[in-house]
Amino acid sequence: MWDWNFTISILPEILSALKITVLATVTSFFFALILGLILTMLSRVRIKSIAMITRKFIDFVRNTPLLVQLYFIFYVFPQYGVALEPFTAGVIGLGMHYSTYLSEVYRGGIEAIPEGQWEAAKALNFDRANTWTKIILPQAIPPIIPVLGNYLIVMFKETPLLSAITLVEILQTAKTIGANSFRYLEAFTIVGVLFLLLSYPSSRLIRSLELRLNKNR
Amino acid sequence: MKPMFSYKKVSKSYDELEVLKEVDLDIEQGEKVALIGPSGSGKTTFARLLMTLEEPTSGVIEVDGEPLWHEKKNGTLVKASEKHLRSMRGNIGMVFQHFHLFKHMTVLQNVMEAPVTVLGFSKDKAMELSKSMLDKVGLADKLEEYPANLSGGQKQRVAIARALVMKPKIMIFDEPTSALDPELVGEVLEVIKEIAKEGDMAMLLITHEMDFARDIADRVVFFDEGKIVEQGSPEKIFNQPETPRLQAFLDRFNSR
Ligand SMILES: Nc1ncnc2c1ncn2[C@@H]1O[C@H](COP(=O)(O)OP(=O)(O)O)[C@@H](O)[C@H]1O
Ligand SMILES: [Mg+2]
Numbered sequence: 001m002w003d004w005n006f007t008i009s010i011l012p013e014i015l016s017a018l019k020i021t022v023l024a025t026v027t028s029f030f031f032a033l034i035l036g037l038i039l040t041m042l043s044r045v046r047i048k049s050i051a052m053i054t055r056k057f058i059d060f061v062r063n064t065p066l067l068v069q070l071y072f073i074f075y076v077f078p079q080y081g082v083a084l085e086p087f088t089a090g091v092i093g094l095g096m097h098y099s100t101y102l103s104e105v106y107r108g109g110i111e112a113i114p115e116g117q118w119e120a121a122k123a124l125n126f127d128r129a130n131t132w133t134k135i136i137l138p139q140a141i142p143p144i145i146p147v148l149g150n151y152l153i154v155m156f157k158e159t160p161l162l163s164a165i166t167l168v169e170i171l172q173t174a175k176t177i178g179a180n181s182f183r184y185l186e187a188f189t190i191v192g193v194l195f196l197l198l199s200y201p202s203s204r205l206i207r208s209l210e211l212r213l214n215k216n217r
Numbered sequence: 218m219k220p221m222f223s224y225k226k227v228s229k230s231y232d233e234l235e236v237l238k239e240v241d242l243d244i245e246q247g248e249k250v251a252l253i254g255p256s257g258s259g260k261t262t263f264a265r266l267l268m269t270l271e272e273p274t275s276g277v278i279e280v281d282g283e284p285l286w287h288e289k290k291n292g293t294l295v296k297a298s299e300k301h302l303r304s305m306r307g308n309i310g311m312v313f314q315h316f317h318l319f320k321h322m323t324v325l326q327n328v329m330e331a332p333v334t335v336l337g338f339s340k341d342k343a344m345e346l347s348k349s350m351l352d353k354v355g356l357a358d359k360l361e362e363y364p365a366n367l368s369g370g371q372k373q374r375v376a377i378a379r380a381l382v383m384k385p386k387i388m389i390f391d392e393p394t395s396a397l398d399p400e401l402v403g404e405v406l407e408v409i410k411e412i413a414k415e416g417d418m419a420m421l422l423i424t425h426e427m428d429f430a431r432d433i434a435d436r437v438v439f440f441d442e443g444k445i446v447e448q449g450s451p452e453k454i455f456n457q458p459e460t461p462r463l464q465a466f467l468d469r470f471n472s473r
Contacts, residue, residue, distance in 0.1 A: 116317035119270055120376075123311040124331040124383060125303060134334055138321045 007186045010177050014190055017173035022198070024090050024167065025156040031095030032155070033148065036102030040110065041132070043103070061100045067161055069093050074165035086167040094162065098155055105147050109140035142213040149206030153199050170194065219282055221246040221419060222267065222387055227276030229262055229443075236262045238443045239276065244387065249413055249420040251430035251451075254440030255466060260423045263440070264389045267421070268311045269302050280308050281386075307335075310385030314392045316372045318364040318379075324351065325360040328379045336383070350378040354408050370401030374408055381412065387419040388412075394426060402426070409433070427470055431455055439463045 042054040061069070070093040077084065084092070113136055121131040163172035174191045178184035220243035229237040236259045244250050252260050265271040267278060269285065277294070278285040287294040288301045297305075319327050328347035332338040338346070351357055354374040364372055373393055380388060390409065394402040406429050413420060413433040424430050430437055430451065437454040439447045439462075447454065447463045458464045 114317075116313060116315060117319065119268075120313065120317035120319070122270060122306070123268055123309075123313075123380070125306045125335050126331065127303060127335075128299075130334050134330060135319055139319075142321075 003183070003186060006181070006183060007190065010181075010187055011190065013177065014170060014173055014187065014194070017168055017170040018194055020087070020167070021156075021159050021162075021169040024087060024094070024162060024169065025152070025159055028091045028094040028098070029152045029155055031091055032097075032099040032102050032151070035095060035099035037106055039099060039103040040106040043107070044110075058100045058103060061097060066093065066097045066158065067164060069097055070161065070165050086162070086165050089165055090159075090162040090167045093165075094155060094158065098151055102148060102151060105144050105151070106140070109144040110136060112143070113140050142210075145213060146206055146210045149202070149209070152206075153202055156199065156202075157195065220244060221248075221281055223279040224263075224266075225277045225279065227263075227266065227273050227278060229259075229266060229271065230274045236443050237266075237273075240443070240445060242438065242445060244419050244421065246386070247417050247419055249422065249433055249435045251434035251437045252421060252423045252440060253425070253427070253430060253437060253454075253466075254446075258440045259443040260440050261391055264311070264391055264421055264423060267387070268309055268389055269306055270311075280305055307383070308386045309389065310380040310383055310387070311389040311391070312373070312376050312380050312393050314396050316364075316369075316376045316396075318372055318375055320364055323361050323363055324356060324367070324375050327364070327375055328382050331379070332382055347378070347382055350382045351375070353381075353411070354378045355404070368401060369397045370404045373397065373405045377405075377408055377412070385418065387421060390420065390422045390424070392423050392425065394424070425470075427455065427467075439466065441466070 039054055039058055043051050043058065045051050070090065073084065073093045074086065074089040077089075117135055117139065118131065121135045126135065159169050160171040162169050163175075170191055174184075174187035177187045222244040224240055224242045226239045226241060227237060228235065228239050240263065242250075252263065254260055262271060266273050267285070273286055277287060283305070284294060284297070285302075285305050286297050288297045289295075319330070322330060325344070325347055328350055329340075329343040332343035332346060333340060336343075348357065348360065351360060354377055356371060356374055356378070359367065359371065359375075364375070367375065373396075377393075393409065394405050397405065406426065409422075410429075410433055412418070420433075422430065422434065432451075434451050436448060437451050438445055439454060439458075439460075441462050447458065447460045454463070455467065458467055
């Protein structure tokens with residue numbers, strides 16, 4: 001049966017693993033946000049070969065399992081002299097994988113901007129960079145914030161995979177606790193509740209952000 | 218005198234479809250040219266080539282003697298780089314049928330963004346200039362509004378102020394009132410008339426408002442099937458049309 005004393009005794013360890021999990025999620029997410037945008041723009045440049053290579057890269061990353069990519073980064077790269085901490089390898093793997101999904105989201109947002117906005121910017125003699133930063137992205141991004149935010153939650157829920165490259169994240173910690181004490185109920189319950197407690201308010205937060213950013217449209 | 222803008226045997230095709238056929242046209246500094254003609258005759262395409270929104274298939278367009286879509290490299294004309302296009306584009310402004318205001322910016326921001334970002338003006342200077350432009354088009358009381366809250370006529374007047382603040386040598390108006398409710402057409406035509414009076418800036422005005430064209434144009438050019446069929450003073454074009462095609466076109470208008 002449920003043991004409250006045991007629950008309280010394992011809480012600190014789980015919470016400190018939670019800190020790592022959250023940090024890995026947030027760092028990966030920001031990495032994915034930036035890399036995703038770069039991929040979107042590279043896949044749209046007028047130099048055909050760059051655009052094509054970018055699209056191939058996106059397809060490749062999307063169509064291979066995240067776990068395989070994590071293994072590659074963590075176990076294969078060191079053989080070529082690139083040894084990474086589990087945290088760094090995890091952030092690169094998770095971030096790169098989801099950047100390809102976010103890049104699709106950006107693309108949708110950008111393609112929703114009417115051609116006339118590009119033409120007006122050109123008629124006013126904006127250069128390419130300013131057209132993107134002043135005209136296109138400020139209109140393309142607010143509507144996709146909820147979708148981007150959803151990916152933050154999706155990525156959060158993917159973090160248990162990082163245990164495969166020895167990152168001490170929250171689920172792995174719970175499993176270890178369970179194995180050592182032969183009590184799994186409390187540890188796994190806490191993990192489930194913590195995921196819920198973080199995911200749900202996050203989705204509310206995203207919703208209110210969306211309302212604020214879109215209020216003038 | 219050399220014309221300020223010059224189309225020389227300019228053609229434009231989309232795949233098989235030949236939209237413009239070796240068109241020649243000169244526009245002097247400050248000259249107001251009205252472009253009339255049936256829909257589909259190539260007027261918009263003609264204007265978009267000058268705004269560098271569309272590239273000619275053949276021929277040369279010159280601005281102040283310098284080719285727009287080409288640059289000289291080792292004595293031969295090659296396709297212009299983006300850098301060259303940007304250096305030429307500043308001479309040209311455009312007002313679109315559907316305004317194309319920046320929806321995420323207020324009226325004032327719409328007008329002052331390009332002076333700050335493109336011309337490098339200080340915020341203060343750009344704001345002062347933009348406010349005076351918006352005052353000129355009668356929108357001094359709408360500075361903080363977003364485009365979504367404006368009428369069509371107001372939107373088009375913001376678009377005019379936004380293009381005007383860049384001080385182009387020529388302003389293209391592509392059917393600036395065609396997307397407006399009839400009761401809002403007058404306020405926009407009034408503003409364009411005022412600007413035309415000021416002089417120095419040339420205008421290429423595509424319109425179906427014949428009275429308006431007669432009023433402000435120095436020259437009227439009649440387009441049909443991708444060619445200039447007839448051109449001349451408003452009196453000549455509207456009172457003594459020579460070609461049967463122009464006569465038929467005007468008859469259709471007058472009988473409406
Ligand atoms: N981007 C395009 N692709 C293919 N055909 C086009 C394009 N733009 C214009 N056209 C065609 O070119 C012709 C002339 O169009 P346009 O210049 O808009 O004429 P106008 O402004 O006189 O009505 C039309 O037949 C139109 O369908
Ligand atoms: Mg047209």
